[in-house]
Structures are given as structure tokens and as C-alpha cells.
Amino acid sequence: MTPDARPPRTRGVIALVEESCTVCMLCVRECPDWCIEIDSHTETLPPDDTHRRPRTNAVLDRFAIDFALCMYCGICVEVCPFDALHWSPVAEYAATSPDALVHERDRLASWEATVPPPSPLDPHGVVEDPGPRRPSPRG
């Protein structure tokens, strides 16, 4: 079965949207298989027009998923508060050594193009348009 013929919910591989990752470590800590590894550092941003004080910002250095350990439970995808992880139906990444099943951030990011669009809402989940909202008293 080609990836296109599989249902969109298929759990083939996990795609990473690097721009959405805030290095919160939730996926690493929730993973029951310990198969996600994140390296990061913090950098200090100087004050600018909108921030009067210096800020620290976590920067992602390494994001790797070991698909030799992964059991495809999807807890990391569920737990990510910023939608940085998505299921892709692509499963064609067999390898001849366990090391080659460790997908680093470049490879994880490359799967993003294969993530299907989100499925439409359940008919009963769509709320009818309540019309224009009343302006709030505080403006």
C-alpha cells in the first residue's frame, strides 16, 4: 500500500515542525520508551523596543527520535502543546542497522511535507455561526 492509499490517521513516522518546538521537554519526559532526545541551550536576548529587560530563550540544538525504540504510541504527538509533532503515513524508512533508525532533526523535519491535512470536524462538532460578536464593554 502506498502512503497515499493509507488512511490519514496512519502512524508511519513522526514529523517535526522545528519552528513550533519551544524545547519544553514534555515529549521527552512523557515518552515511555525514552526514544526522544533533545539537546538545547539558552541564549540571552538583549532588551529591545518591546522588552525592557533581557530575556532568556531556549534554542534547540538536537532533536532525535530513535525509531528502533519507538512503539508508535503517539503520546509525544498528543502531549506537544505547540503542535510541533505530527503523524505522517510514510513507513518506508527501513534500515540495515539500528543506528540508521535514529532520525535527527533534519530527517524529522523532512517528513513534514508528507503530513496529511487535518481531517474535517465531526458534523456534530461544528457549532453554527453565532453571528457577529457583541463588542465587549471594555472595547
Next chain:
Amino acid sequence: MSALAGAVVAALEPGEGTAYDGFGPVTVDVPRERWVEALEAAHAAGAVFFDLLTAYDLGPDGFAVVVHVASADARDHVLVRTTVPRDDAVLPTATGVYRGAAWHERETHEMFGVGFAGHEIAPLLLPADFGAAPLRKDFVLAARAARAWPGEKDPSDSGGRARRRTLPPGVPADWPEAGT
């Protein structure tokens, strides 16, 4: 309550068997002294298909041993469960009622260290000199002790302020740490 579960409860003294109607089949809890009688009652009530026998670790409360049997004719099934204490984890064998329980008792004996009186147990899956019950909760998983938890890293660790140490979920705090 299903007819099978009712038959098991009816075979015991009043108050001995308690039926729990959960999300799946009915579970009948029986005292360990009545284990074989409960299984005989299930068999006599038509549950001639033996599906499985297994155990799970209740920690200080001992081990629960559970049997799943079914009746194809009545399309009914029941779980019969009992508990054994940790320091005396022995049950009478179920092989007198269900011969197919022999393999399951061998596996349960290996994995949980639960003995089955009246059943000469030969090793099934593990080497004869393995010497431990790997599915007991106090059995240290080598994979969890040999490797550092990746979630222990913290992006703000460079700040110098001591943070509360996070622990991996599901791993007991008294297990040896990696490298010790």
C-alpha cells in the same frame, strides 16, 4: 451479572465470592482456598474453553492471579481472580480442571515467582538458572538502569539555580541510576 459468574458465586459460601461487573467480562474474586472449587464451578457451568491464566503484581498486597474462561455455547465468559501474599505466593494448580493451564502456570511461575502446588513446573521460556522473576515490580529493568533518562536534561540548566530534580515516570525512585 452473567450466568457464568453467577454459577461461580453460587458454588462458594455466601460472601466468599464477590463479582465485579467492570467494563469487560464480569470478574469474580475468590479466596485462594476456594480457587479450584471456583474453577470447577465455572467448568461445570459450561465454561469449557480455557483462554488464559496470568498474574499481576499488587506490590505489598501480593499477586493477583486471574483466569479467563469462556463458554462458546452460551457466548459467555468470566474472569476468576484470587490474590496470594508475597511471602507465600502459592496456589493449588488449575491443571486438574483445565489441562491447558499447564503452560500458563509455567509462564506465571517464571515471570512472577508464583508457585502452583501439585504441578511439577519445568522452565518454559527462561534459562533454568535465571534466578529471578522478571515481571515482578521490584525486578530492576536493565534498560532503565543502564541508560540515563533523556528527560533529565533541562534547557535552563545553564542558569546555575538548583532546580527540583525531575524523575522519569513509572520508574521507582530506589532503582539504581545509570553509571552507579
